[in-house]
Amino acid sequence: MLNTGRVQEADIVLKQHRPGLLNSMRTISALDSERRYPEAKLSQAPATPVQVKAAEAEWPWIRSLHDPTRNWLIGAYRSKTHFDEMGIALVMYVGKVTEKLSEERILIPFRNSLPDPSALADTKYRDFSGFVAGGRAPSIGGFVLFLRAASKPYRSSDPPLLVEFRNFLRALPWPEAKHLLQQPFLQSLDHLANIRNSSAHTGEPSRDEIRTAISIVVDEAMPGPIFAYLGLTT
Structure with a gap:
Protein backbone atom coordinates (compact mmCIF):
# COMPACT_ATOMS: atom_id res chain seq x y z
CA MET A 1 0.00 0.00 0.00
CA LEU A 2 2.79 2.40 0.85
CA ASN A 3 4.45 1.72 -2.50
CA THR A 4 1.25 2.75 -4.27
CA GLY A 5 0.74 5.91 -2.19
CA ARG A 6 -2.22 4.56 -0.14
CA VAL A 7 -0.74 5.82 3.13
CA GLN A 8 -4.01 6.49 4.98
CA GLU A 9 -5.40 3.05 4.11
CA ALA A 10 -2.17 1.42 5.24
CA ASP A 11 -2.41 3.26 8.54
CA ILE A 12 -5.97 1.98 9.11
CA VAL A 13 -4.92 -1.61 8.37
CA LEU A 14 -1.94 -1.30 10.71
CA LYS A 15 -4.16 -0.08 13.55
CA GLN A 16 -6.58 -2.95 13.00
CA HIS A 17 -3.81 -5.57 13.18
CA ARG A 18 -1.56 -3.96 15.79
CA PRO A 19 -2.84 -6.13 18.71
CA GLY A 20 -2.13 -9.29 16.77
CA LEU A 21 1.30 -8.06 15.73
CA LEU A 22 2.18 -7.20 19.33
CA ASN A 23 1.07 -10.62 20.50
CA SER A 24 3.21 -12.25 17.82
CA MET A 25 6.21 -10.20 18.87
CA ARG A 26 5.69 -11.20 22.51
CA THR A 27 5.44 -14.84 21.48
CA ILE A 28 8.69 -14.64 19.53
CA SER A 29 10.39 -12.96 22.49
CA ALA A 30 9.08 -15.60 24.88
CA LEU A 31 10.22 -18.43 22.63
CA ASP A 32 13.68 -16.87 22.36
CA SER A 33 13.89 -16.50 26.15
CA GLU A 34 12.72 -20.09 26.60
CA ARG A 35 15.32 -21.31 24.12
CA ARG A 36 18.08 -19.45 25.94
CA TYR A 37 16.92 -20.34 29.46
CA PRO A 38 18.67 -23.74 29.69
CA GLU A 39 21.89 -22.08 28.58
CA ALA A 40 21.59 -19.36 31.22
CA LYS A 41 20.66 -21.90 33.89
CA LEU A 42 23.61 -24.16 33.10
CA SER A 43 26.13 -21.32 32.86
CA GLN A 44 25.14 -19.84 36.25
CA ALA A 45 25.23 -23.12 38.17
CA PRO A 46 28.52 -23.52 40.10
CA ALA A 47 30.92 -26.12 38.79
CA THR A 48 31.01 -29.38 40.72
CA PRO A 49 34.32 -30.91 41.87
CA VAL A 50 33.98 -33.47 39.08
CA GLN A 51 33.56 -30.72 36.48
CA VAL A 52 36.53 -28.78 37.85
CA LYS A 53 38.66 -31.91 37.71
CA ALA A 54 37.57 -32.60 34.12
CA ALA A 55 38.39 -29.03 33.05
CA GLU A 56 41.83 -29.13 34.66
CA ALA A 57 42.54 -32.55 33.15
CA GLU A 58 41.84 -31.40 29.59
CA TRP A 59 43.11 -27.85 30.05
CA PRO A 60 45.87 -28.30 32.67
CA TRP A 61 47.31 -24.84 31.96
CA ILE A 62 44.35 -23.16 33.69
CA ARG A 63 45.67 -24.35 37.07
CA SER A 64 48.33 -21.64 37.00
CA LEU A 65 45.77 -18.86 36.56
CA HIS A 66 44.15 -16.86 39.35
CA ASP A 67 40.45 -16.43 39.96
CA PRO A 68 38.19 -15.17 38.51
CA THR A 69 40.00 -16.00 35.25
CA ARG A 70 40.44 -19.65 36.23
CA ASN A 71 36.78 -20.00 37.22
CA TRP A 72 35.64 -18.39 33.99
CA LEU A 73 37.73 -20.86 32.00
CA ILE A 74 36.21 -23.73 33.95
CA GLY A 75 32.85 -22.27 32.95
CA ALA A 76 34.07 -22.07 29.36
CA TYR A 77 35.07 -25.72 29.46
CA ARG A 78 31.66 -26.72 30.79
CA SER A 79 30.03 -24.65 28.05
CA LYS A 80 32.20 -26.31 25.42
CA THR A 81 31.14 -29.79 26.57
CA HIS A 82 27.49 -28.69 26.12
CA PHE A 83 28.17 -26.78 22.92
CA ASP A 84 24.70 -27.09 21.41
CA GLU A 85 23.01 -25.62 24.49
Missing part, protein backbone atom coordinates in the same frame (compact mmCIF):
# COMPACT_ATOMS: atom_id res chain seq x y z
CA MET A 86 25.79 -23.34 25.74
CA GLY A 87 27.70 -22.10 22.71
CA ILE A 88 26.76 -18.50 23.46
CA ALA A 89 27.80 -18.89 27.11
CA LEU A 90 31.18 -20.11 25.85
CA VAL A 91 31.64 -16.87 23.92
CA MET A 92 30.63 -14.82 26.97
CA TYR A 93 33.14 -16.58 29.23
CA VAL A 94 35.95 -16.11 26.72
CA GLY A 95 35.00 -12.44 26.35
CA LYS A 96 35.24 -11.94 30.12
CA VAL A 97 38.65 -13.63 30.21
CA THR A 98 39.89 -11.47 27.33
CA GLU A 99 38.76 -8.25 29.00
CA LYS A 100 40.20 -9.26 32.38
CA LEU A 101 43.62 -10.20 31.00
CA SER A 102 43.80 -7.07 28.83
CA GLU A 103 42.89 -4.90 31.79
CA GLU A 104 45.43 -6.49 34.13
CA ARG A 105 48.33 -6.71 31.69
CA ILE A 106 47.86 -3.61 29.53
CA LEU A 107 45.23 -1.12 30.59
CA ILE A 108 45.92 -0.73 34.30
CA PRO A 109 49.74 -0.69 33.90
CA PHE A 110 49.36 1.94 31.18
CA ARG A 111 47.14 4.12 33.36
CA ASN A 112 49.53 3.74 36.28
CA SER A 113 52.45 4.83 34.08
CA LEU A 114 50.90 8.24 33.42
CA PRO A 115 51.81 11.12 35.74
CA ASP A 116 48.51 12.90 35.11
CA PRO A 117 46.04 10.56 33.33
CA SER A 118 43.12 13.00 33.29
CA ALA A 119 45.20 15.53 31.36
CA LEU A 120 45.32 13.17 28.38
CA ALA A 121 41.56 12.72 27.96
CA ASP A 122 40.48 12.89 24.32
CA THR A 123 36.91 13.18 23.03
CA LYS A 124 37.68 11.00 20.00
CA TYR A 125 38.30 8.00 22.26
CA ARG A 126 35.70 8.44 24.99
CA ASP A 127 35.75 4.90 26.37
CA PHE A 128 39.51 4.77 26.63
CA SER A 129 39.75 8.31 27.99
CA GLY A 130 37.12 7.52 30.61
CA PHE A 131 39.13 4.55 31.81
CA VAL A 132 42.38 6.51 31.95
CA ALA A 133 40.61 9.16 34.02
CA GLY A 134 39.59 6.52 36.58
CA GLY A 135 36.48 4.94 35.06
CA ARG A 136 35.72 1.38 34.00
CA ALA A 137 37.82 -0.42 31.43
CA PRO A 138 36.65 -0.25 27.82
CA SER A 139 34.91 -3.19 26.21
CA ILE A 140 36.76 -5.45 23.78
CA GLY A 141 35.40 -3.32 20.95
CA GLY A 142 36.65 -0.11 22.57
CA PHE A 143 40.03 -1.68 23.26
CA VAL A 144 40.52 -2.92 19.71
CA LEU A 145 39.49 0.49 18.34
CA PHE A 146 42.33 2.12 20.26
CA LEU A 147 44.77 -0.65 19.39
CA ARG A 148 44.01 -0.11 15.70
CA ALA A 149 44.74 3.58 16.06
CA ALA A 150 47.99 2.80 17.89
CA SER A 151 49.04 0.33 15.17
CA LYS A 152 49.20 3.11 12.59
CA PRO A 153 52.38 5.11 11.96
CA TYR A 154 52.94 8.23 14.03
CA ARG A 155 51.39 11.45 12.76
CA SER A 156 51.89 14.92 14.18
CA SER A 157 48.11 15.21 14.59
CA ASP A 158 47.92 12.17 16.90
CA PRO A 159 46.45 13.07 20.30
CA PRO A 160 48.88 12.76 23.24
CA LEU A 161 46.88 9.86 24.72
CA LEU A 162 47.41 7.82 21.56
CA VAL A 163 51.11 8.69 21.38
CA GLU A 164 51.65 7.64 25.01
CA PHE A 165 49.77 4.37 24.50
CA ARG A 166 51.68 3.49 21.32
CA ASN A 167 55.00 4.16 23.07
CA PHE A 168 53.88 2.11 26.09
CA LEU A 169 53.03 -0.92 23.95
CA ARG A 170 56.27 -0.76 22.01
CA ALA A 171 58.26 -0.68 25.26
CA LEU A 172 56.67 -3.80 26.76
CA PRO A 173 59.46 -6.16 27.84
CA TRP A 174 58.20 -9.51 26.54
CA PRO A 175 59.01 -10.42 22.90
CA GLU A 176 55.51 -11.46 21.81
CA ALA A 177 54.08 -8.03 22.69
CA LYS A 178 54.82 -6.95 19.12
CA HIS A 179 51.76 -8.94 18.02
CA LEU A 180 49.41 -6.63 19.95
CA LEU A 181 49.67 -4.07 17.16
CA GLN A 182 49.56 -6.52 14.25
CA GLN A 183 46.54 -7.20 12.09
CA PRO A 184 45.94 -10.90 12.89
CA PHE A 185 45.51 -10.14 16.60
CA LEU A 186 43.38 -7.07 15.93
CA GLN A 187 41.15 -9.08 13.60
CA SER A 188 40.79 -11.85 16.19
CA LEU A 189 39.80 -9.35 18.89
CA ASP A 190 37.37 -7.66 16.54
CA HIS A 191 35.78 -11.00 15.59
CA LEU A 192 35.35 -11.96 19.24
CA ALA A 193 33.75 -8.59 20.00
CA ASN A 194 31.35 -8.91 17.07
CA ILE A 195 30.32 -12.49 17.89
CA ARG A 196 29.80 -11.64 21.56
CA ASN A 197 27.74 -8.56 20.79
CA SER A 198 25.64 -10.46 18.27
CA SER A 199 25.10 -13.33 20.71
CA ALA A 200 24.03 -10.97 23.47
CA HIS A 201 21.08 -9.88 21.33
CA THR A 202 19.38 -12.14 18.79
CA GLY A 203 22.35 -13.34 16.78
CA GLU A 204 22.95 -17.04 16.19
CA PRO A 205 26.64 -17.49 15.37
CA SER A 206 27.66 -20.72 13.71
CA ARG A 207 29.91 -23.33 15.31
CA ASP A 208 32.81 -22.23 13.12
CA GLU A 209 32.29 -18.57 14.06
CA ILE A 210 32.30 -19.47 17.76
CA ARG A 211 35.38 -21.67 17.43
CA THR A 212 37.22 -18.89 15.64
CA ALA A 213 36.12 -16.33 18.24
CA ILE A 214 37.28 -18.35 21.25
CA SER A 215 40.59 -19.44 19.70
CA ILE A 216 42.19 -16.24 20.90
CA VAL A 217 41.91 -17.67 24.46
CA VAL A 218 41.38 -21.43 23.94
CA ASP A 219 42.84 -22.91 20.77
CA GLU A 220 41.61 -26.50 20.74
CA ALA A 221 42.84 -27.61 24.19
CA MET A 222 45.80 -25.26 24.34
CA PRO A 223 46.07 -21.67 25.58
CA GLY A 224 45.33 -19.21 22.80
CA PRO A 225 47.81 -16.61 21.56
CA ILE A 226 46.58 -13.85 23.86
CA PHE A 227 48.50 -15.42 26.76
CA ALA A 228 51.83 -15.11 24.92
CA TYR A 229 51.00 -11.69 23.54
CA LEU A 230 50.30 -10.45 27.07
CA GLY A 231 53.49 -11.95 28.44
CA LEU A 232 51.82 -14.74 30.42
CA THR A 233 53.45 -17.62 28.54
CA THR A 234 56.53 -17.95 26.40
Whole structure:
Protein backbone atom coordinates (compact mmCIF):
# COMPACT_ATOMS: atom_id res chain seq x y z
CA MET A 1 0.00 0.00 0.00
CA LEU A 2 2.79 2.40 0.85
CA ASN A 3 4.45 1.72 -2.50
CA THR A 4 1.25 2.75 -4.27
CA GLY A 5 0.74 5.91 -2.19
CA ARG A 6 -2.22 4.56 -0.14
CA VAL A 7 -0.74 5.82 3.13
CA GLN A 8 -4.01 6.49 4.98
CA GLU A 9 -5.40 3.05 4.11
CA ALA A 10 -2.17 1.42 5.24
CA ASP A 11 -2.41 3.26 8.54
CA ILE A 12 -5.97 1.98 9.11
CA VAL A 13 -4.92 -1.61 8.37
CA LEU A 14 -1.94 -1.30 10.71
CA LYS A 15 -4.16 -0.08 13.55
CA GLN A 16 -6.58 -2.95 13.00
CA HIS A 17 -3.81 -5.57 13.18
CA ARG A 18 -1.56 -3.96 15.79
CA PRO A 19 -2.84 -6.13 18.71
CA GLY A 20 -2.13 -9.29 16.77
CA LEU A 21 1.30 -8.06 15.73
CA LEU A 22 2.18 -7.20 19.33
CA ASN A 23 1.07 -10.62 20.50
CA SER A 24 3.21 -12.25 17.82
CA MET A 25 6.21 -10.20 18.87
CA ARG A 26 5.69 -11.20 22.51
CA THR A 27 5.44 -14.84 21.48
CA ILE A 28 8.69 -14.64 19.53
CA SER A 29 10.39 -12.96 22.49
CA ALA A 30 9.08 -15.60 24.88
CA LEU A 31 10.22 -18.43 22.63
CA ASP A 32 13.68 -16.87 22.36
CA SER A 33 13.89 -16.50 26.15
CA GLU A 34 12.72 -20.09 26.60
CA ARG A 35 15.32 -21.31 24.12
CA ARG A 36 18.08 -19.45 25.94
CA TYR A 37 16.92 -20.34 29.46
CA PRO A 38 18.67 -23.74 29.69
CA GLU A 39 21.89 -22.08 28.58
CA ALA A 40 21.59 -19.36 31.22
CA LYS A 41 20.66 -21.90 33.89
CA LEU A 42 23.61 -24.16 33.10
CA SER A 43 26.13 -21.32 32.86
CA GLN A 44 25.14 -19.84 36.25
CA ALA A 45 25.23 -23.12 38.17
CA PRO A 46 28.52 -23.52 40.10
CA ALA A 47 30.92 -26.12 38.79
CA THR A 48 31.01 -29.38 40.72
CA PRO A 49 34.32 -30.91 41.87
CA VAL A 50 33.98 -33.47 39.08
CA GLN A 51 33.56 -30.72 36.48
CA VAL A 52 36.53 -28.78 37.85
CA LYS A 53 38.66 -31.91 37.71
CA ALA A 54 37.57 -32.60 34.12
CA ALA A 55 38.39 -29.03 33.05
CA GLU A 56 41.83 -29.13 34.66
CA ALA A 57 42.54 -32.55 33.15
CA GLU A 58 41.84 -31.40 29.59
CA TRP A 59 43.11 -27.85 30.05
CA PRO A 60 45.87 -28.30 32.67
CA TRP A 61 47.31 -24.84 31.96
CA ILE A 62 44.35 -23.16 33.69
CA ARG A 63 45.67 -24.35 37.07
CA SER A 64 48.33 -21.64 37.00
CA LEU A 65 45.77 -18.86 36.56
CA HIS A 66 44.15 -16.86 39.35
CA ASP A 67 40.45 -16.43 39.96
CA PRO A 68 38.19 -15.17 38.51
CA THR A 69 40.00 -16.00 35.25
CA ARG A 70 40.44 -19.65 36.23
CA ASN A 71 36.78 -20.00 37.22
CA TRP A 72 35.64 -18.39 33.99
CA LEU A 73 37.73 -20.86 32.00
CA ILE A 74 36.21 -23.73 33.95
CA GLY A 75 32.85 -22.27 32.95
CA ALA A 76 34.07 -22.07 29.36
CA TYR A 77 35.07 -25.72 29.46
CA ARG A 78 31.66 -26.72 30.79
CA SER A 79 30.03 -24.65 28.05
CA LYS A 80 32.20 -26.31 25.42
CA THR A 81 31.14 -29.79 26.57
CA HIS A 82 27.49 -28.69 26.12
CA PHE A 83 28.17 -26.78 22.92
CA ASP A 84 24.70 -27.09 21.41
CA GLU A 85 23.01 -25.62 24.49
CA MET A 86 25.79 -23.34 25.74
CA GLY A 87 27.70 -22.10 22.71
CA ILE A 88 26.76 -18.50 23.46
CA ALA A 89 27.80 -18.89 27.11
CA LEU A 90 31.18 -20.11 25.85
CA VAL A 91 31.64 -16.87 23.92
CA MET A 92 30.63 -14.82 26.97
CA TYR A 93 33.14 -16.58 29.23
CA VAL A 94 35.95 -16.11 26.72
CA GLY A 95 35.00 -12.44 26.35
CA LYS A 96 35.24 -11.94 30.12
CA VAL A 97 38.65 -13.63 30.21
CA THR A 98 39.89 -11.47 27.33
CA GLU A 99 38.76 -8.25 29.00
CA LYS A 100 40.20 -9.26 32.38
CA LEU A 101 43.62 -10.20 31.00
CA SER A 102 43.80 -7.07 28.83
CA GLU A 103 42.89 -4.90 31.79
CA GLU A 104 45.43 -6.49 34.13
CA ARG A 105 48.33 -6.71 31.69
CA ILE A 106 47.86 -3.61 29.53
CA LEU A 107 45.23 -1.12 30.59
CA ILE A 108 45.92 -0.73 34.30
CA PRO A 109 49.74 -0.69 33.90
CA PHE A 110 49.36 1.94 31.18
CA ARG A 111 47.14 4.12 33.36
CA ASN A 112 49.53 3.74 36.28
CA SER A 113 52.45 4.83 34.08
CA LEU A 114 50.90 8.24 33.42
CA PRO A 115 51.81 11.12 35.74
CA ASP A 116 48.51 12.90 35.11
CA PRO A 117 46.04 10.56 33.33
CA SER A 118 43.12 13.00 33.29
CA ALA A 119 45.20 15.53 31.36
CA LEU A 120 45.32 13.17 28.38
CA ALA A 121 41.56 12.72 27.96
CA ASP A 122 40.48 12.89 24.32
CA THR A 123 36.91 13.18 23.03
CA LYS A 124 37.68 11.00 20.00
CA TYR A 125 38.30 8.00 22.26
CA ARG A 126 35.70 8.44 24.99
CA ASP A 127 35.75 4.90 26.37
CA PHE A 128 39.51 4.77 26.63
CA SER A 129 39.75 8.31 27.99
CA GLY A 130 37.12 7.52 30.61
CA PHE A 131 39.13 4.55 31.81
CA VAL A 132 42.38 6.51 31.95
CA ALA A 133 40.61 9.16 34.02
CA GLY A 134 39.59 6.52 36.58
CA GLY A 135 36.48 4.94 35.06
CA ARG A 136 35.72 1.38 34.00
CA ALA A 137 37.82 -0.42 31.43
CA PRO A 138 36.65 -0.25 27.82
CA SER A 139 34.91 -3.19 26.21
CA ILE A 140 36.76 -5.45 23.78
CA GLY A 141 35.40 -3.32 20.95
CA GLY A 142 36.65 -0.11 22.57
CA PHE A 143 40.03 -1.68 23.26
CA VAL A 144 40.52 -2.92 19.71
CA LEU A 145 39.49 0.49 18.34
CA PHE A 146 42.33 2.12 20.26
CA LEU A 147 44.77 -0.65 19.39
CA ARG A 148 44.01 -0.11 15.70
CA ALA A 149 44.74 3.58 16.06
CA ALA A 150 47.99 2.80 17.89
CA SER A 151 49.04 0.33 15.17
CA LYS A 152 49.20 3.11 12.59
CA PRO A 153 52.38 5.11 11.96
CA TYR A 154 52.94 8.23 14.03
CA ARG A 155 51.39 11.45 12.76
CA SER A 156 51.89 14.92 14.18
CA SER A 157 48.11 15.21 14.59
CA ASP A 158 47.92 12.17 16.90
CA PRO A 159 46.45 13.07 20.30
CA PRO A 160 48.88 12.76 23.24
CA LEU A 161 46.88 9.86 24.72
CA LEU A 162 47.41 7.82 21.56
CA VAL A 163 51.11 8.69 21.38
CA GLU A 164 51.65 7.64 25.01
CA PHE A 165 49.77 4.37 24.50
CA ARG A 166 51.68 3.49 21.32
CA ASN A 167 55.00 4.16 23.07
CA PHE A 168 53.88 2.11 26.09
CA LEU A 169 53.03 -0.92 23.95
CA ARG A 170 56.27 -0.76 22.01
CA ALA A 171 58.26 -0.68 25.26
CA LEU A 172 56.67 -3.80 26.76
CA PRO A 173 59.46 -6.16 27.84
CA TRP A 174 58.20 -9.51 26.54
CA PRO A 175 59.01 -10.42 22.90
CA GLU A 176 55.51 -11.46 21.81
CA ALA A 177 54.08 -8.03 22.69
CA LYS A 178 54.82 -6.95 19.12
CA HIS A 179 51.76 -8.94 18.02
CA LEU A 180 49.41 -6.63 19.95
CA LEU A 181 49.67 -4.07 17.16
CA GLN A 182 49.56 -6.52 14.25
CA GLN A 183 46.54 -7.20 12.09
CA PRO A 184 45.94 -10.90 12.89
CA PHE A 185 45.51 -10.14 16.60
CA LEU A 186 43.38 -7.07 15.93
CA GLN A 187 41.15 -9.08 13.60
CA SER A 188 40.79 -11.85 16.19
CA LEU A 189 39.80 -9.35 18.89
CA ASP A 190 37.37 -7.66 16.54
CA HIS A 191 35.78 -11.00 15.59
CA LEU A 192 35.35 -11.96 19.24
CA ALA A 193 33.75 -8.59 20.00
CA ASN A 194 31.35 -8.91 17.07
CA ILE A 195 30.32 -12.49 17.89
CA ARG A 196 29.80 -11.64 21.56
CA ASN A 197 27.74 -8.56 20.79
CA SER A 198 25.64 -10.46 18.27
CA SER A 199 25.10 -13.33 20.71
CA ALA A 200 24.03 -10.97 23.47
CA HIS A 201 21.08 -9.88 21.33
CA THR A 202 19.38 -12.14 18.79
CA GLY A 203 22.35 -13.34 16.78
CA GLU A 204 22.95 -17.04 16.19
CA PRO A 205 26.64 -17.49 15.37
CA SER A 206 27.66 -20.72 13.71
CA ARG A 207 29.91 -23.33 15.31
CA ASP A 208 32.81 -22.23 13.12
CA GLU A 209 32.29 -18.57 14.06
CA ILE A 210 32.30 -19.47 17.76
CA ARG A 211 35.38 -21.67 17.43
CA THR A 212 37.22 -18.89 15.64
CA ALA A 213 36.12 -16.33 18.24
CA ILE A 214 37.28 -18.35 21.25
CA SER A 215 40.59 -19.44 19.70
CA ILE A 216 42.19 -16.24 20.90
CA VAL A 217 41.91 -17.67 24.46
CA VAL A 218 41.38 -21.43 23.94
CA ASP A 219 42.84 -22.91 20.77
CA GLU A 220 41.61 -26.50 20.74
CA ALA A 221 42.84 -27.61 24.19
CA MET A 222 45.80 -25.26 24.34
CA PRO A 223 46.07 -21.67 25.58
CA GLY A 224 45.33 -19.21 22.80
CA PRO A 225 47.81 -16.61 21.56
CA ILE A 226 46.58 -13.85 23.86
CA PHE A 227 48.50 -15.42 26.76
CA ALA A 228 51.83 -15.11 24.92
CA TYR A 229 51.00 -11.69 23.54
CA LEU A 230 50.30 -10.45 27.07
CA GLY A 231 53.49 -11.95 28.44
CA LEU A 232 51.82 -14.74 30.42
CA THR A 233 53.45 -17.62 28.54
CA THR A 234 56.53 -17.95 26.40
